[in-house]
Every structure is written in C-alpha cells, then in structure tokens.
Amino acid sequence: MDDQLRPVGVEPLPGGWQRLELRHLLSLEAVAEEQSFGAAAARLGYVQSAISQQLRTLEDLLGVRLVERARGARGGTLTPEGLRFLERARTILAEARGAARELESGDVVRLAAEPAVSLALLAPVFRRADTMLEIDEGIAREEVLASVLSGRRDAGCVLGETPAAFADLAFHHDRWVVASRRGGGTGTTPGAALGGLVHIGLRGVTSSFPLARMLPPPSATAESPATLAAMVFAGIGAAVVPASLLQPWRAQLDFAEIAIRADLSISVRLVWAQARPLKPALRLLTAHLAAAA
Secondary structure (H helix, E strand, O other), X not given: OOHHXXXXXXXXXXXXXXXXXXXXXXXXXXXXXXXXXXXXXXXXXXXXXXXHHHHHHHHHHHOOOOEEEOOOOOOEEEOHHHHHHHHHHHHHHHHHHHHHHHHHOOXXXXXXXXXXXXXXXXXXXXXXXXXXXXXXXXXXHHHHHHHHHHOOOXXXXXXXXXXXXXXXXXXXXXXXXXXXXXXXXXXXXXXXXXXXXXEEEEOOOHHHOOOHHHOOOOOEEEOOHHHHHXXXXXXXXXXXXXXXXXXXXXXXXXXXXXXXXXXXXXXXXXXXXXXXXXXXXXXXXXXXXHHHO
C-alpha cells in the first residue's frame, strides 16, 4: 500500500485527558459562575458532594489545582490555572451545546437582540429566508454576546462594533431621533435643545444614547417600545430613541433629526461565534440579510 494512502492512527491525548468528560467541565463552569458549590450543584441537578468529586477528578486528570476551596457557603474560587483552563472548557462546551441544539432543531435559529435593536423591520427578510426563529428581544448586550459564545444562542443582534471572537454582518443602519406626538415637527432638533427636552426614557436604551449626559432626568420611564409609543402619543413627553424602535407607530408620531456634529448613526449587526461553523439555517439567514443590506 502506498505510504501516502496508509491510514493514520488516532493520536492519543496525553496523560489522563482521554478520561475527561463534559460533566467535569460543566462542574467547573458552574462553580466559576455561581461562586458556590451548593449553587453549582443545584444548577446542574447534583448534590454538592458530587460537584466536589467532579472537580477533584478533573484536577487529578490535568495534574493542576483548579479551585481554591474555602469553608462556608461561598465554596471556592478558581486559581489562575483554573481561570486559564476555563476559557478552553467554555469553548468545548459551546461546541457541544451548539451541536446538540443543531441536532435537536437544525432548522431553527435562536436569536437574541439587545434593547436598542428592533427586529420588526426585518420580518420580510426572515420570511424570504423561510427560517424558523426563536427570538429574545430586550437582552443586555453583554448577555447576548455571552450566550452566543456559550452556544446557548446561535446568533445575536447588537449595535456597533463587536469583539474579535465574533464574525458579524452589518444588516441595518439606524439613527437616533427625537420622536414626538404627531404635529410636534419632523424637521430637526438642535443639540442644545436636548437639555430642556421633556422626555420619556426607555429602560435599557436611553442610557446608551451617545449624548445621554445632555438629557435631563426623564419625566417617566417605559419598559417597552410599545408602551413608550403610547406615552409619547398621549403627550407625556418626547423620546430619544433609534428610529426603528418606534417605526411601527410612525403614523402616530413625528421623528425629528438631531442637529449636532456628533455621529448619531447606528450600525446594527448580526453576530455569531467566529470559531463555530454556521448551521445551515443560520447560513441561509445571513445570505438573505447580506442580499437585502
């Protein structure tokens, strides 16, 4: 047989690494995030002694101490070696979670969007892609990114630039505007006028406005874009928001540009883990988004 065609044996892992199991990694992740052996056990459905045993086994397999044990309910904290290994463990767990979800529902894309991102305008693209979506809106940016890296979600919708661990696609361009009740004016609002604006805040969004420091305290705070639109329409105040958030209520509201030198444009991006292959349904969605952008 030609040496170039000879089967190559599987290279064994060093030491005891071949006996490493996902439950060991899950225990390490849970202790790191919960900061408590008891809470980690409750999260994974184990008893506390099982978590301790999993971690001792993992430390024996790797030959390093991963957790500094402490007496009391707080349990232990990760050592420097434990923190370094946790980064690799999370990559392995993300791959396992992603593979499991793809096998369970390969035709469904699990998507999360931060509060300042509206997906309403993208419904036609979603329909053309014929993709089933599970969407969680109003999720904090940090949670969106963390859930994508961990494999709990397939992709996320966020504003602005994204960290190096992600691939992204800018699919929508938005802008901050002053929304007021119809008849309030659709021209421009001088930047200097922001300080005297009677406005309604939107939880999780208003604070991300680049000129938020120029706004006075809000007269009220809404929990959702729909509630915000209703309050603006009722004349309680104006709203400073990305235009797409209130686009569905455009017939009842006026949008005014903010006249100021600062760049108030927004790039909305679909992001996914760069190191993980795209599942077919997500690949199809990104292709349609790219074509429509």
